[in-house]
Amino acid sequence: MANVLRNSAKFGFSGVLSQLSIHSRHGRECVSPCFSLQQRNNSTSPKIKVDLDSSTGVAVLRMQSPPVNSLSLDFLTEFCINLEKLEMDRSCRGLIITSTLSKVFSAGLDIMEMYGKSPERCGEFWKAVQEMWLKLYGSNMATIAAINGSSPAGGCLMSIGCDYRIMADNPRYSIGLNETQLGIVAPFWFKDTLVNTVGNRAAELSLELGLLYSAPDALKIGLVDQLVPEDQVLSTAQDTMSKWLAVPGQNTLSHWLYRVRTLSLSHTGCTGSEHSPSHWLYRVRTLSLTLAVPGQNTLSHTGCTRSEHSPSHWLYRVRTLSLTLAVPGQNTLSHTGCTGSEYSPSHWLYRVRILSLTLAVPGQNTLPHTGCTGSEHSLSHTGCTGSEHSLSHWLYRVRILSLTLAVPGQNTLPHTGCTGSEHSLSHTGCTGSEHTLPHTGCTGSEYSLSHWLYRVRTLSLTLAVPGQNTLSQYTL
Numbered sequence: 001m002a003n004v005l006r007n008s009a010k011f012g013f014s015g016v017l018s019q020l021s022i023h024s025r026h027g028r029e030c031v032s033p034c035f036s037l038q039q040r041n042n043s044t045s046p047k048i049k050v051d052l053d054s055s056t057g058v059a060v061l062r063m064q065s066p067p068v069n070s071l072s073l074d075f076l077t078e079f080c081i082n083l084e085k086l087e088m089d090r091s092c093r094g095l096i097i098t099s100t101l102s103k104v105f106s107a108g109l110d111i112m113e114m115y116g117k118s119p120e121r122c123g124e125f126w127k128a129v130q131e132m133w134l135k136l137y138g139s140n141m142a143t144i145a146a147i148n149g150s151s152p153a154g155g156c157l158m159s160i161g162c163d164y165r166i167m168a169d170n171p172r173y174s175i176g177l178n179e180t181q182l183g184i185v186a187p188f189w190f191k192d193t194l195v196n197t198v199g200n201r202a203a204e205l206s207l208e209l210g211l212l213y214s215a216p217d218a219l220k221i222g223l224v225d226q227l228v229p230e231d232q233v234l235s236t237a238q239d240t241m242s243k244w245l246a247v248p249g250q251n252t253l254s255h256w257l258y259r260v261r262t263l264s265l266s267h268t269g270c271t272g273s274e275h276s277p278s279h280w281l282y283r284v285r286t287l288s289l290t291l292a293v294p295g296q297n298t299l300s301h302t303g304c305t306r307s308e309h310s311p312s313h314w315l316y317r318v319r320t321l322s323l324t325l326a327v328p329g330q331n332t333l334s335h336t337g338c339t340g341s342e343y344s345p346s347h348w349l350y351r352v353r354i355l356s357l358t359l360a361v362p363g364q365n366t367l368p369h370t371g372c373t374g375s376e377h378s379l380s381h382t383g384c385t386g387s388e389h390s391l392s393h394w395l396y397r398v399r400i401l402s403l404t405l406a407v408p409g410q411n412t413l414p415h416t417g418c419t420g421s422e423h424s425l426s427h428t429g430c431t432g433s434e435h436t437l438p439h440t441g442c443t444g445s446e447y448s449l450s451h452w453l454y455r456v457r458t459l460s461l462t463l464a465v466p467g468q469n470t471l472s473q474y475t476l
């Protein structure tokens with residue numbers, strides 16, 4: 001195994017990656033996802049077995065592809081077809097995913113798919129990986145991963161694509177997104193899903209170091225929700241599922257409202273070729289940026305229908321949408337002007353993303369605004385000088401600053417042109433009535449920094465709700 005992995009890295013994952021991303025963006029469009037899935041399923045013996053209990057509405061999907069349930073194109077195709085069938089079967093409300101193999105849930109993406117293959121095949125493969133995640137994470141069924149063995153990389157992605165994870169209490173089993181250890185950069189949606197599961201810091205550490213966690217450690221960081229003796233993994237999943245299915249409207253509210261963080265736009269009623277995952281995964285960012293622009297956050301952008309207009313739906317959804325996805329569709333490394341060693345994947349890809357998120361003030365957070373030049377590799381591209389260049393200073397401050405700036409109508413970077421006093425709140429450069437404080441109804445002692453740093457965070461979140469972004473509606 002080690003040889004396979006070493007060879008894979010040696011023969012150029014980066015080349016494969018670039019081939020794949022090019023192909024994904026320009027590849028042929030998929031007329032019907034279902035049709036294309038069926039077309040490319042060439043396997044003979046089933047790698048997936050599904051049993052649906054019509055009395056409970058719960059299906060158990062068993063992965064049975066020795067030796068390690070690696071996610072090959074055939075495997076993924078079969079997996080997606082089965083998922084799609086269950087999704088369309090209204091009697092099925094819950095899905096449990098498990099493995100028939102001893103010791104392994106899934107070894108993740110099939111390494112053999114990742115070198116020595118034609119660009120077309122790589123494109124198909126990568127599309128299938130995305131489809132697997134989109135279908136799973138976007139499922140209307142309650143989903144539980146019954147992890148009865150090791151689950152590295154893509155296996156972990158599959159697990160965190162589910163609503164709940166029960167793992168065999170065996171310290172020899174491991175789980176995690178270890179791609180970095182293989183010289184592969186986990187795509188942003190792997191990262192987002194991990195962040196949703198374990199939080200920012202744990203995800204950052206995990207991805208930068210490519211960590212695999214033993215079952216007990218995985219429980220500690222929240223990567224799995226429960227450990228049970230190996231022979232009870234499935235029965236516990238079945239018991240747990242009944243709790244999920246007992247939640248009123250489980251297929252809608254509780255399930256969706258909290259999960260849409262990453263997938264939000266696939267939920268927006270788009271049809272036809274727009275379903276093509278590669279298309280979506282790359283475009284969603286740009287589209288969502290639009291949604292995050294104050295004054296343009298209208299529902300019509302998302303194709304939502306009446307029932308989706310319910311406030312609770314939107315309050316949760318748009319809030320996370322605008323924060324999470326308020327990433328300029330272009331905050332890739334090329335925009336930051338990074339070169340050479342700065343591409344070091346584990347460090348930059350994960351950190352820059354956070355940084356650029358911070359700078360994601362709609363409409364104004366483009367680097368051209370910051371007048372960046374050569375030195376833009378550092379955080380100085382925000383135009384700040386002197387001691388502000390210190391990295392730790394910026395990484396922590398900019399985050400707060402940008403929240404402040406995210407207040408509609410006041411979040412203009414051109415306003416910043418900060419000088420001297422920019423360490424104070426006046427660094428937004430606002431004057432007179434533009435001062436943010438009068439807008440928010442704050443007075444006197446409320447101007448104090450600590451007050452602001454903590455309050456503005458909440459305020460700006462609130463303001464990101466479409467149609468309600470008016471300060472007058474809030475009594476502070």
Ligand SMILES: CCCCCC/C=C\CC(=O)SCCNC(=O)CCNC(=O)[C@H](O)C(C)(C)COP(=O)(O)OP(=O)(O)OC[C@H]1O[C@@H](n2cnc3c(N)ncnc32)[C@H](O)[C@@H]1OP(=O)(O)O
Binds near residue numbers: 107179
């Ligand atoms: C396309 C570019 C985009 C990249 C973005 C996403 C990137 C990556 C996501 C991934 O999922 S990459 C895959 C990462 N997977 C791993 O690191 C897991 C590696 N495997 C293991 O750690 C172990 O095999 C195991 C799962 C813990 C099981 O251990 P066990 O001791 O039971 O079995 P082994 O002897 O190691 O393996 C048996 C047999 O299976 C082959 N194999 C294992 N993993 C894979 C795999 N991922 N793909 C293909 N084949 C795999 C292994 O070579 C052995 O084969 P033989 O030597 O018996 O022929």
